[in-house]
Amino acid sequence: MEQVCVGVDIGGTSVKLGIFTLNGTLLKKWELETKPKNDPKTLIENIGRSIKEKLKEGGLTLTDCVGVGMGVPGPVLPNGYIEVVVNIGWKEVFPARILSDFLAGMPVALGNDANVAALGEAWMGGAKHYQDVVMVTLGTGVGGGIIIDGKIVPGKHGLGGEIGHMHVRESEVEKCNCGGVGCLEQISSATGIVKEAKRLLEKKKSASRLALLEDITAKDVLDAAKAGDALALEVVDTVVKYLGIALSHLAMTVDPEIFVIGGGVSKAGDFLIEKINEKFIYYTPITENKAGIVLAKLGNDAGIYGAARLVLG
Amino acid sequence: MEQVCVGVDIGGTSVKLGIFTLNGTLLKKWELETKPKNDPKTLIENIGRSIKEKLKEGGLTLTDCVGVGMGVPGPVLPNGYIEVVVNIGWKEVFPARILSDFLAGMPVALGNDANVAALGEAWMGGAKHYQDVVMVTLGTGVGGGIIIDGKIVPGKHGLGGEIGHMHVRESEVEKCNCGGVGCLEQISSATGIVKEAKRLLEKKKSASRLALLEDITAKDVLDAAKAGDALALEVVDTVVKYLGIALSHLAMTVDPEIFVIGGGVSKAGDFLIEKINEKFIYYTPITENKAGIVLAKLGNDAGIYGAARLVLG
Numbered sequence: 001m002e003q004v005c006v007g008v009d010i011g012g013t014s015v016k017l018g019i020f021t022l023n024g025t026l027l028k029k030w031e032l033e034t035k036p037k038n039d040p041k042t043l044i045e046n047i048g049r050s051i052k053e054k055l056k057e058g059g060l061t062l063t064d065c066v067g068v069g070m071g072v073p074g075p076v077l078p079n080g081y082i083e084v085v086v087n088i089g090w091k092e093v094f095p096a097r098i099l100s101d102f103l104a105g106m107p108v109a110l111g112n113d114a115n116v117a118a119l120g121e122a123w124m125g126g127a128k129h130y131q132d133v134v135m136v137t138l139g140t141g142v143g144g145g146i147i148i149d150g151k152i153v154p155g156k157h158g159l160g161g162e163i164g165h166m167h168v169r170e171s172e173v174e175k176c177n178c179g180g181v182g183c184l185e186q187i188s189s190a191t192g193i194v195k196e197a198k199r200l201l202e203k204k205k206s207a208s209r210l211a212l213l214e215d216i217t218a219k220d221v222l223d224a225a226k227a228g229d230a231l232a233l234e235v236v237d238t239v240v241k242y243l244g245i246a247l248s249h250l251a252m253t254v255d256p257e258i259f260v261i262g263g264g265v266s267k268a269g270d271f272l273i274e275k276i277n278e279k280f281i282y283y284t285p286i287t288e289n290k291a292g293i294v295l296a297k298l299g300n301d302a303g304i305y306g307a308a309r310l311v312l313g
Numbered sequence: 314m315e316q317v318c319v320g321v322d323i324g325g326t327s328v329k330l331g332i333f334t335l336n337g338t339l340l341k342k343w344e345l346e347t348k349p350k351n352d353p354k355t356l357i358e359n360i361g362r363s364i365k366e367k368l369k370e371g372g373l374t375l376t377d378c379v380g381v382g383m384g385v386p387g388p389v390l391p392n393g394y395i396e397v398v399v400n401i402g403w404k405e406v407f408p409a410r411i412l413s414d415f416l417a418g419m420p421v422a423l424g425n426d427a428n429v430a431a432l433g434e435a436w437m438g439g440a441k442h443y444q445d446v447v448m449v450t451l452g453t454g455v456g457g458g459i460i461i462d463g464k465i466v467p468g469k470h471g472l473g474g475e476i477g478h479m480h481v482r483e484s485e486v487e488k489c490n491c492g493g494v495g496c497l498e499q500i501s502s503a504t505g506i507v508k509e510a511k512r513l514l515e516k517k518k519s520a521s522r523l524a525l526l527e528d529i530t531a532k533d534v535l536d537a538a539k540a541g542d543a544l545a546l547e548v549v550d551t552v553v554k555y556l557g558i559a560l561s562h563l564a565m566t567v568d569p570e571i572f573v574i575g576g577g578v579s580k581a582g583d584f585l586i587e588k589i590n591e592k593f594i595y596y597t598p599i600t601e602n603k604a605g606i607v608l609a610k611l612g613n614d615a616g617i618y619g620a621a622r623l624v625l626g
Contacts, residue, residue, distance in 0.1 A: 075600075132468075132469050144566075146566060146567065148461060148466060153461060153566075153567055153568070154568075155445075155564075155567065155568025155569075156445050156568055156569060156570045156604065157564075157568055157600060157602045157603060157604065158568070158600075158602075159564055159565055159568040159599065159600065160566070160567065160568045161566065162565040162566070162568075162599065163565060163566060165565050165599050166561070166562050166565050166566070167558055167561055167562070167596045169483075170482075170483045170484070171483070178598060178599040179598030179599065180596065180597075180598045180599065245480055248479070248480055249479050249480075249562050249566070250566060251470075251472055252472055252475040252476060252478050252479050253457075253459060253466075253473070253474065253475070253476060253479070253562070253563060253566060253567065254459065254466055254468065254473065254566065254567060255466070255467075255468025255469055255470055255471070255472035255473045255475075256468075256469060257469045283480045283493065284493075285491060285492030285493045286472065286475065286478050286491040286492065286493065287388075287470060287471075287472065289470045289471075290470060291469065291470065
């Protein structure tokens with residue numbers, strides 16, 4: 001029987017799971033509800049039971065599976081310890097150990113979900129075949145992951161790839177969720193884009209199709225910008241400016257081969273990538289020889305790909 | 314005979330060399346002039362000849378030496394290629410190969426000087442026993458090096474650790490040498506500190522002991538700040554603010570165990586470290602669990618230590 005590995009992506013509402021061949025072909029994927037919350041042992045045992053069942057359905061035994069990787073939506077310390085993951089109610093737990101115990105000692109690897117998604121994109125997604133990759137995920141917040149020599153840089157305090165909380169905007173006055181002021185996430189997340197648009201509408205009172213909408217979404221802003229709406233273009237200009245600055249910081253520090261942009265906001269596609277790239281080039285004049293910027297390819301599956309890859313070491 | 318390794322730090326005016334035991338004891342160090350310039354082969358062969366002589370003087374043969382590491386003041390591509398190093402006049406050369414050929418095929422490793430100095434501090438200096446280290450060197454310019462899992466992150470375009478050219482100051486209008494505007498180096502280098510002091514003297518016309526000096530140095534500014542001079546303290550406040558922001562960027566991306574501050578400006582000692590740390594904490598509110606900041610210990614020898622360590626792999 002061909003050997004397989006399993007990737008598990010634990011989110012606030014659902015747990016995504018996938019069985020993969022060792023060279024990255026997704027054989028089967030499924031989902032569970034994230035419940036119970038506040039009880040890591042029961043949730044993880046539910047996950048373990050489900051993995052056993054699906055392996056069995058596929059004619060596979062535990063012996064055919066080289067291991068399971070898990071991504072969790074919070075900081076993971078170097079030894080696999082989790083202090084707290086707010087939105088699933090976990091506290092002071094070594095999750096990998098619980099799953100490994102349940103699966104008869106099978107190797108289990110653990111990572112932060114954004115880092116794991118970056119690893120997924122580096123393995124089989126937008127950055128396939130690249131060894132040094134930085135992924136930036138533009139969703140409700142801004143997340144990220146840094147891959148060097150094919151491995152996640154998890155950080156010594158669980159902050160590896162926390163790109164969304166780089167302080168980039170000196171003129172900001174509102175507080176970010178992290179307690180800081182002027183974080184990238186405050187501008188370049190879906191939430192940030194909407195806030196930026198509302199601010200500008202308030203300030204400029206200029207004609208904009210956005211003024212006609214009852215409730216503005218990030219997609220509305222990006223669509224309006226694509227259609228040439230001046231105010232929306234101004235918002236997008238700010239959004240890509242600070243993304244360009246953040247990418248230039250990363251180019252001046254870890255200097256990856258390639259940047260991958262994912263998350264809901266990245267659905268704006270090449271329009272967005274080109275604009276980010278212009279700013280990245282502007283803020284990185286030191287050399288012509290620069291990292292490329294590409295779109296993520298795996299969408300919501302990046303997490304299960306990366307988690308599976310994680311356990312392959 | 315005990316085995317040794319050799320570290321070579323090639324600078325604009327002098328080449329520093331050191332023979333080390335494999336566990337980091339410096340047995341002998343010496344210097345050569347950096348000449349001829351514009352002729353890498355001759356300079357490197359001079360270096361090789363000098364290494365042979367000193368090994369022989371120490372009763373050592375080439376067999377006793379496991380390898381030589383070299384730091385050069387410019388970007389090194391992943392394959393060891395150097396496109397250009399302006400201040401020694403090198404162009405389109407594989408320097409490690411030349412030295413290895415001269416030394417009968419001995420292993421030779423090559424790195425950027427700032428990265429190599431960081432490795433030196435991580436090996437035997439201020440960050441001894443740490444595996445994930447970021448060093449920031451505050452000299453005429455601002456350099457840096459990132460060490461993850463005990464290895465340099467050289468970057469895919471030779472930009473790894475180019476911390477001095479992170480764009481951190483939005484309000485800056487003057488150009489940096491790199492072609493950018495608002496780089497950390499423009500504020501927090503010795504040159505930047507002097508410029509900042511002159512700007513403030515010009516603008517404020519306030520009483521400051523600095524106004525009495527004919528030619529201000531960075532040391533004058535730091536000494537005046539230590540003595541409580543208000544204008545000098547304001548300069549230092551700006552200098553450490555942008556350093557704190559840069560360190561917070563690094564904490565949010567590679568998240569090292571420890572930061573090491575070196576270079577001439579770091580002679581201001583704990584006074585400076587404490588002020589940087591205050592700002593670093595301010596700009597990194599996301600967690601209490603943070604990297605420490607320490608002074609470099611090896612001074613000008615960091616380069617030979619790191620170069621020697623580099624060849625040990």
